[in-house]
Amino acid sequence: MEFLKSMGYFILAGLFEIGGGYLIWLWLREGKGSSYAIVGAIMLTLYGVIPTLQPANFGRVYAAYGGVFIVLSILWGWGIDKVMPDKFDIIGGVISLLGVLVIMYWPR
Secondary structure: OHHHHHHHHHHHHHHHHHHHHHHHHHHHHHOOOHHHHHHHHHHHHHHHHHHHHOOOOHHHHHHHHHHHHHHHHHHHHHHOOOOOOOHHHHHHHHHHHHHHHHHHHOOO
8 A cells, every 4th residue: 555655656756747747838838827936846856755755755755756757758758748658758767657667665
């Protein structure tokens, strides 16, 4: 159960970071209204809070989060920007998730 809870925090943090960054991107690069920037900034702030719910120390959490972020970014690009991941994206994503498993969940 702790594993699922921890992975849920990683996914939630990733969605807030990528979603918030995307809204800022739309505001700056595509001229969307300031409400995009405000909501994006709030989401990015919440992204900074969510990882504190993880049971591990800061360095370990953020190192592992990098791997989750890689996979979520690939999925975001596929789902939102319609950029189909190629085999190298998939291989890299799998490698990064293996890193997450080792860093966060390998017995010590």
